[in-house]
Amino acid sequence: MSKDTSLYHVRYMNGYSAVQSVRYLLDIMSNPCMQTSYPTLALKKVSGLRRLLSTLVIAEHDTQQVTPITLSAITAAKQLGGDVSCLVAGTNCTKVAEELAKVQGVSKLFVAQHDVYKGFLPEELTPLVLDTQKQFKFTHICAGASAFGKSLLPRVAAKLDVAPVSDVIEIKSPDTFVRTIYAGNALCTVKCDESVKVLTIRGTSFEVAPSSGGNASSETVSPSAPVGLSEWLQQSLTKSDRPELTSAKIVVSGGRGLKSGENFKLLYDLADQLHAAVGASRAAVDAGFVPNDMQVGQTGKIVAPELYIAVGISGAIQHLAGMKDSKTIVAINKDPEAPIFQVSDYGLVADLFKAVPEMTELLKKK
Numbered sequence: 001m002s003k004d005t006s007l008y009h010v011r012y013m014n015g016y017s018a019v020q021s022v023r024y025l026l027d028i029m030s031n032p033c034m035q036t037s038y039p040t041l042a043l044k045k046v047s048g049l050r051r052l053l054s055t056l057v058i059a060e061h062d063t064q065q066v067t068p069i070t071l072s073a074i075t076a077a078k079q080l081g082g083d084v085s086c087l088v089a090g091t092n093c094t095k096v097a098e099e100l101a102k103v104q105g106v107s108k109l110f111v112a113q114h115d116v117y118k119g120f121l122p123e124e125l126t127p128l129v130l131d132t133q134k135q136f137k138f139t140h141i142c143a144g145a146s147a148f149g150k151s152l153l154p155r156v157a158a159k160l161d162v163a164p165v166s167d168v169i170e171i172k173s174p175d176t177f178v179r180t181i182y183a184g185n186a187l188c189t190v191k192c193d194e195s196v197k198v199l200t201i202r203g204t205s206f207e208v209a210p211s212s213g214g215n216a217s218s219e220t221v222s223p224s225a226p227v228g229l230s231e232w233l234q235q236s237l238t239k240s241d242r243p244e245l246t247s248a249k250i251v252v253s254g255g256r257g258l259k260s261g262e263n264f265k266l267l268y269d270l271a272d273q274l275h276a277a278v279g280a281s282r283a284a285v286d287a288g289f290v291p292n293d294m295q296v297g298q299t300g301k302i303v304a305p306e307l308y309i310a311v312g313i314s315g316a317i318q319h320l321a322g323m324k325d326s327k328t329i330v331a332i333n334k335d336p337e338a339p340i341f342q343v344s345d346y347g348l349v350a351d352l353f354k355a356v357p358e359m360t361e362l363l364k365k366k
């Protein structure tokens, strides 16, 4: 019913009399075949609905650059239809706002700068999102399904009293979305009837929006009153010369089969030849071989590189949940029955301690 009411608005706004619009509307509701008698009307229904849609994408950034997952969320937002706006909050967002203004498909930026947004605490960002929503009444609010989006949007949804839809991998229509369940073993199509749809978007499922060709207007918004529930003190980032795990084109991952942290050097040497990032299974992380920011899987990072090389990893479903969308999967495992071979494009049944150094040497000779 709500869709047909918007049709009425469209006709009315386009200069038709209200009585005329309602008559058309009733005709169509009572007899859908009548739509063919009103082809212009049917056309306007689609475009009118799209015009009534508007999405707010919450930008994730480090004050210098917008994250790739935000650009993927913008692509998803464009697929919803209607206008796409971005909210950029931080202590200093000038550079990021300039970058986002050029992103194709973004029509408006809302920029809020204040010291309270240091560290991007969800407690402080939530009131800002709510105030922006109150003023502009977006039909959809979305962000990337990263730690940032996952900590912010459930709060926003709770405050709006709507159920969020998390980790969306496909947009079927403005109210119907696909997401994975059971660690990626089943796909679930969700129809969301909430007045405002709050979504987190899986970055690996949507291309990044082109970073040039756009010309968004920018509006400064007043920061919301500080909440003061939490305080950002500091962050310690791991420094690495290797590509970042979630955006690398090639990932070499190691599992319990590596047997120790020292043996991961074999993978670093191979990764250096391939300009690859290095990941790990949870078993390798839990055993203390490598830090947990290297974990790939259901409770780790989701990656979808061009090439994923799994070394000494058995292929538990929780690991597959984080890498099975990789374009080409190579597995090296001494056990021919290892489940990882079921999802691999190429499998090598071999002792990794022999195979990996051989591969590295061959690559060095190239």
Ligand SMILES: Cc1cc2nc3c(=O)[nH]c(=O)nc-3n(C[C@H](O)[C@H](O)[C@H](O)COP(=O)(O)OP(=O)(O)OC[C@H]3O[C@@H](n4cnc5c(N)ncnc54)[C@H](O)[C@@H]3O)c2cc1C
Pocket: 254, 255, 256, 257, 258, 280, 281, 282, 283, 284, 295, 296, 297, 298, 299, 300, 301, 311, 312, 313, 314, 315, 316, 317, 318, 319, 322, 332, 333, 334, 335, 338, 350, 351, 352, 353
């Ligand atoms: C709620 C929950 C969430 C989880 N989340 C994640 C997650 O995000 N990511 C994740 O990875 N796991 C996750 N797990 C754990 C998961 O179930 C597995 O336990 C884990 O993935 C196994 O890691 P692995 O393959 O390295 O170890 P194993 O299963 O022990 O496999 C080691 C493999 O190495 C091979 N191997 C041993 N020696 C050699 C050798 N010399 N040469 C070649 N191959 C060798 C073996 O044949 C074996 O296949 C989760 C589990 C739960 C319950």
